[in-house]
Structure formats: C-alpha cells, structure tokens
Amino acid sequence: MLKQRVITALILVAILLPTLAAQAAWPFAILTLVFISAAGWEWSRLNEAPGARAVMMGAAVAGACLFVAQSLGLSVWGAQLSAVSESVGHVHGWGHPLVGFATPAVIWLVAVAVWVPGGAAVLRFGTEYWKQVPQLLRRLLGLGLLMLAWLALVESKAQGLNYLLSVFCLVWAADIGAYFGGRAFGKNKLAPSISPGKSWEGVWSGMLAVALLSVIWIWIDRNIGVDAPSLYSRLLMGLGPAGMLVALAFLAAMSVVGDLFESLIKRQAGAKDSSQLLPGHGGVLDRIDALLPVLPLSLALMTLCHG
Template structure:
C-alpha cells in the first residue's frame, strides 16, 4: 500500500508540476479539467447514478467548466460568484453536517447531483483563477489545506479528546481543528517571511490577504479557511458514509479517488478568491 501511494504521488507530481510551472494557463487548465470531470463521475457514483449516469455527471461538470472557460470566467469570474459559493458552503455545509449521513440520502437525488455539479464547477473556476494570479498564490492556497490537514492529524492524535463529528468521521476532534489553525498560522508567518527574502514566485494568498484586508481580517480569514477545509472534508465523508463507501473510487491507487484528495479544496478555493477579490 505504501509503495502504491508513493508511486501514485510521484506520477501526479510529474504531471502537475510542469503544468503549474508553465507560463500558459492552458496545460494546467486541461489537466485539472480532466481531474474535476473524474471527481464529477465519482460524485455521481456516490449518489446512486450507476455507471452510465456517473459518466454523464462527470461530462456535465467538465462541459460546464469548459463553457465557463470559453466565456472568460476562467481568467476573471465576477467576484459575486466566489461570495455566493462561500456563503453557500457556510450555510449549506453547516446544515448538511448538522443533519448527518442518515439524512443525506433523503435529500432528492437531483438536488444532491446539482449541489455536486455546482461545487465542483466553481472549485475548478477558482483553481484556474488562482493559477492566473501566480505560482505563489495558487501554491499557498493549496498549502493552507495541506498544512491544516497535517497539523490537525498530529494535533488530534496527541491532544484529541472531544469528537468533532463522530457520526461522520470518528477520528476528527476539536483539538485537531485548533491544531490545524495553529499550523496554518505558522505556515502564513513562515511563507510571508520567505517572500521578503525570495519573492520569485509572486504574492501569496497570505500577503495578498494581509495587504488588502488588514491584520484583524487577515487572522479571521485564515480561521475561516481552516474551518472550511474541515467542512469540505466532512461533506465528502458524509456522502461516502451514506453510500457505504470507504473511498470515492479507486482511480488513484493507494489514495482512493480524486474527491478524496480534493474534498477540502472545494470550499477553500472559492473562499480564497472571495476574500482576496479586489
């Protein structure tokens, strides 16, 4: 299993790094469009569409993203798109998690599919827009999720006492969430310090947010982004638990599916774009 995970990670890096470093947005957009289409297929399967229906779901997500790209939204979507997505995640995610996995299948299938279609499409648009703002910006946005997850894992294992959502993800604790916030705070401090010495990659989410919003909103924004990363993770876990699935698929050997790798990014990317919108 470990060897599979390592090989899969290396293959993904070999594909993603050249696309990330390319001056043109097209290679990155094309590669991530393929991935978000696969995530749409997984969402369809988790919500009882069957193989053919799931393929249609994945194609619908990819076509929506492609149409939005053609319309120019991949470069500059209206700020309202990001704010609507952010508010939707805060309210909708909170209601879904409060209801729990038993209530999820009771929601009409069409509603669940539309929600998945929207959250995946908007996340891809935010990803493309973040890439357009520079390497430092998109990497720092992704690292928010990774740092929160890693710090939450170790903090939860060390200090975890109070369960966060036992019916959805029994391993998560409130102490893990707070540890994740501390981890992201340390990441932001270290990243901005490095930017002053080596600004080659361009402005990060951290320096952009601090410059545009000031110290208080900067701190609140980081807390909000950490919280949203947890919500994204839990929403996907809830859908999997309701479907009786351990992973969203087996597309990525050793890692599960695409959704398993990007779930926390789905709310964070639009939120980053909203919080840093001019």
C-alpha cells in the first residue's frame, strides 16, 4: 500500500509541477479542470447517481467551469489571466476585489454564504437528513461547490505561485497538526457520528500549526525573493496580526468542515473512499475535500486586504 501511495504521489507531482511553472494560464487550468471534473463524477456516484449520470455530472462540472470563466472574462487559454484594470485603485472592504484580481468579489461572498451556514447545517443535521434532500439538489450543490473551487484555483494561481502554495500548505498544516495533536491529546470527540477519529484537541492543534506556518512563511516573504506575497503576508498587511490569526483560524476550521462534509457523504453512501482513481490515495474528493471551502473563502478574505 505504501509503495502504491508513493508511486501515485510521484506521478501526480511530475504532472503538476510543469503546470505550476508554466507562465501560461492554460496548463494549470486544464489539469485542474480534469481533476475537478473527476471529483464531480465521484460526487454523483456518492449521491446515488452512478453510471451515465455520473459521467454527465463530470461533464457538467467541466462545462459550467468553462462557461462561468468565459462569462467573467477569465482567460484560461491565453498567456495569462485577465486582470482588473490598474485604474480601479485599492479598495478595502467586503465585496471589493483587489487590483490584479479578475473574478468579481461577489463570487467569493456567495461562497461564504454557502459554506459557513450551509456547512454548519450539514454537519449538525446531515446524518439524519442528507439522503432526504432530493438527489437533483445534491448534485447541483456539488456542481456549484466544485465550480467555485476551480475558479478559486485559477484565480489563486494568477496571484502567483507563492500565494497558491501558501493556501495549499495552510490546509496541509492544519491536517498534519490535527493528526498529531489529536493522537497526542485527543479526548473530546469533534463529530463522532461522522468521523470518530477527529477531536477538538486536534482542531486546536491544527490551528496552532497554521499559525506557526504563517510566521515562517512571512519571514520567507520578507527575506527571500518570491514571485508574489503569500496569503499570510496579505492577511497581515490588510488585517494586522490579530486579524490575521483570526482569519487563519477561520480557514483552518473551514478545512475541517470540508473534510467532515465529505466524510459524511461517504458514510451516507456506505463508501470508504470517494473512488479508486488515485491508487493508494482513494479518490480526488478524498484529496481535495478540505480545499473546497478554503480556496474560495481565502479569496473572500482577500477582499478585506490591501495588496
């Protein structure tokens, strides 16, 4: 199993790295579109719509992503993404995009409205009522969440590799911190009916790991040449130290919500993994569940920051 995991990981890294290094937008946009479409296929299968309906769901996710990107003026084929005109100037407040951001901020505010109260409701009532939600509505929800995540991926890549990696590493640090903190100190179960292994102590440990990571990354931003400010530096500049820590704790918490949400869906479907598309790792959803809320919500927080 370990050998299989390592081989799959190396293949994925070998595919991903050239798209991250490319100056053009399209290699990363298309690769991530393939993965997000596969996640749509998995979502459909986990929600009682396998076979041809799952294939149609994957195609619908890809089509919706490209249609919305085109409608918003995001160029996924050209040398780089279209950016907001420099004449707009800096603004500071909910709903206003930063200079250099192409996607209207209202998109990310919709993500906040969906993920924060919606995530809380699903985790509170999902074990009882998730399967009672009409199948079509569940599939439409999945389409919307996956589309928001892909748009956020493309926008984050346009902000610079350092920015994108800082968002990825936030999720990984929260997960690693939660794992080791939970093993060492975990006593109070977080959501035993969904994921018995998770504890509140793990959540706090994940938040602490993210805070420590932010300190290291801000030092790197200031002392080593990077292509763009990281998420942490932008939050620090825009919100101050206390505001940055609150924002990072919020994102770390939402990464847990994303993880638990996917675990709930799998439990309701009686599945251990979302699929076997990634040998040794399960499915695509298993790998990106925590990123689904964090990617768009991190961009929502950027509307509060100068940068």
